[in-house]
Amino acid sequence: MKPINEMNVSFFSRSSNEGFARAAVAAFAAQLDPTVDELSEIKTAVSEAVTNCIVHAYRDTIGIIYIKAQIYEDGRLVIRVRDKGCGIENVEQAMEPMFTTGGEERSGLGFTVMQNFMDRVRVLSHVGKGTVVTLYRTLESRPVGND
């Protein structure tokens, strides 16, 4: 199935862009007429994925984060957050609740939050090449307009 709408945005992995990234995706997702709760959960999941790129993928450097968001006719929202950073050696371990390599002030709950707030989370990573996190969420609420 082809998406009926798509947006792409890329930006430097500066922490000041975390707010921008989740607001951009939320503004795009708004055309699916989500509830306040749905929108808040989407923003939180995007914030987690983007923060991972900044804190882990591009740890001591500044790289580019790419977000692609797509809307499908059946109300499905697919958000892909991609980086060309260090990659994750052990994805399974990284997704375990409370596991973190981010130090004391990181909770290790990023992937747990994504999994709780989205229908499905897919992670593809290659060490030295980067990571793609894809977030899937179907918005039940109301049908999409045709424009």
Next chain:
Amino acid sequence: MGVRLTLREGTLTALLSGEIDHHCAKGIREEVDKAAGQTKPRRLVLDFSRVQFMDSSGVGLIMGRYKLMQSIGGIVILANLPEKIEKIVALAGLDRLARIERNWDHETNQ
């Protein structure tokens, strides 16, 4: 993002506002820790009534303040959590580390 700190009768209250993410967690942490280090309160109240957004960076922030308060023999109270933020707090099991108060009045500290 802002934090307004008040100290009254051994209770340090941090009235947080705006969005809590990784970007602004550091600033909040520094302000709260500085005040707590100087005043050594018995209770640290983190008041979320004016917080519009929080991701897991906020969980790390709460866990860190819990450890800090534990080290000086005090407790952490999470006050006035909006429903969507309480969801993350529960997911992280923070209700086991901190007291949750839904109707906290910072005028009377209860």
